[in-house]
Amino acid sequence: MPGQRGAAPPADVGPGGGVQCLGDVLVYSSSVGSWINGTVVEIFETDCVADGYSMPAGCIKVALENGSIKYVQPEQASTVLRPRQFFDHARDTRDTRPAGNPEPSSRAQVGDARMEARDRWNTYEIRLQEIFSDYDKDHSGALEVEEFRALLRDFNQGRNPTDEEYAFMMKLADKDRDGRISLGELHYALRAWHSYRHMDDSVLRLFAEFDFDESGQLSLEELAGLLTAMNGNKPVPRQEVIRVMQEADIAGDGVIHRAELLGAISAWYGNVDRKDTDLPSLMREALARSIKDADYAGALDQGRSAFGHATSMVKGFVGYSQVDDGSAQQWTPSAPLPVISDSNFSEQPVGQRVIQAAPLVLSSCSKFCYVGFPFIFGWILVVAGWEYRGSICPRNLDGILMWFGFLVLVFSGLAYVTDPNAVVGRIAILVILGVLNIVGFLWTADPAVDQNKGACGLTLVWFSWFVWLGVPICSLGYIGFLLASHVRKLQRKDEHLQNEVIVF
Secondary structure, X not given: XXXXXXXXXXXXXXXXXXXXXXXXXXXXXXXXXXXXXXXXXXXXOOOEEXXXXXXOOOOEEEEEOOOOEEEXXXXXXXXXXXXXXXXXXXXXXXXXXXXXOOOOEOHHHXXXXXXXXXXXXXXXXXXXXHHHHHHOXXXXXXXXXXXXXXXXXXXOOOOXXXXXXXXXXXXXXXXXXXXXXXXXXXXXXXXXXXXXXXXXXXXXHHHHHOOOOOOOOOOHHHHHHHHHHHOOOOOOOHHHHHHHHHHHOOOOOOOOOHHHXXXXXXXXXXXXXXXXXXXXXXXXXXXXXHHHHOOHHHHHHHHHHHHHHHXXXXXXXXXXXXOOHHHHOOOOOOOOOOEEEOHHHHOOOHHHHHHHHHXXXXXXXXXXXXXXXXXXXXXXXXXXXXHOOOOOOOOOHHHXXXXXXXXXXXXXXXXXXXXXXXXXXXXXXXXXXXXXXXXXXXXXXXXXXXXXXXXXOHHHHHHHHHHHHHHHHHHHHHHHHHHXXXXXXXXXXXHHHHHOOOXX
């Protein structure tokens, strides 16, 4: 005698992931290897005989879309059946991925580790805002496929993303499905990439302990438990859990693999409300930029570029044109770069064009002075020390000036050496220069020198005072100016990111 039967509201997921009532579902077919559409038509509440079969209590009868019938045993329900409202992709060619980036989680609802991971990304966002145009080669305002792949490689320390990683990142970033990545989409995707590559070890241990056998069957309750543990044991809203489940299903067939799930969790993990970047983080970024500014070779290239652009403006041209892939094959380093002519600009009086080009001229001059000054200064010290080599001063003021000047020349010259060992050499020489500066100051301040100024030579004594006091004061002042200017620029960019309406 058949068990008790009857219609019920649409199917839902119970505590163990099983189907509690009737309705449309997805059924995992091991023969097909994917999820297919089905409808729960009966749930046998007691042991019985139906359709010529013995049915245990809780057995579920499902009609598949191909017309066949499947009987799901109670212990299989949590892994074989899924409500279609969560995974409505089976045998559907439409892209049912979530449209648009999700709203970030409130900082009050996330754990400390998630907040720290999000805040570490702040300075990367500033860099991303600055270098976006470098990767947008065609200046379209969005990245094409290969441009996006190049950016991912550079953000991963030169390692190309795997096909699986790239597929996930494209799916994550390209929310409007146009095959191009806008700046807003890029912010969200790279924050997920950053979390994916730098997720905290304790978070990864939680993921490793998660009981997931890559069979493609995963309940929302199991995922919610994992996300809650990763969230510092703070409850995660159900819609966020569903979103992670949907993001992890790259193929749209309802089958979820471990690597895909880790990528989706990474996107969720870093999606937290942004706050102003703290001053220590800005100071670290400013220090890194100040060190980069000390690159003489780069400064020389910038100076030449600025001067060339200023010259073209005075001659009536706007600037250098973009060299595309085709023309780049014909252009040689000895040939001048093509320039863009603007009739309105070229018709302006020469004086007005000179005024407009003046900032570029000043910039190029400052770069040239920055590059040339250490060589000139070092040579002056060597010459001054050599000129006074015959003095009978109690302290060897002339000798220390010569050595200091010689090391300044070597230090400056190593800036143009591409060998990585040259960096170590520059650091060693910089330490020696600091020691010599202290020794030179102490020798010049020696009472014996003060009592024998005539023997030492007044010019040598006063020049020594100028060098040993001027070098540290000017150096510290310059470094302080660079740091302060970089911090201020970073603060303005951070405020822009914080206040500008950008869809993350």
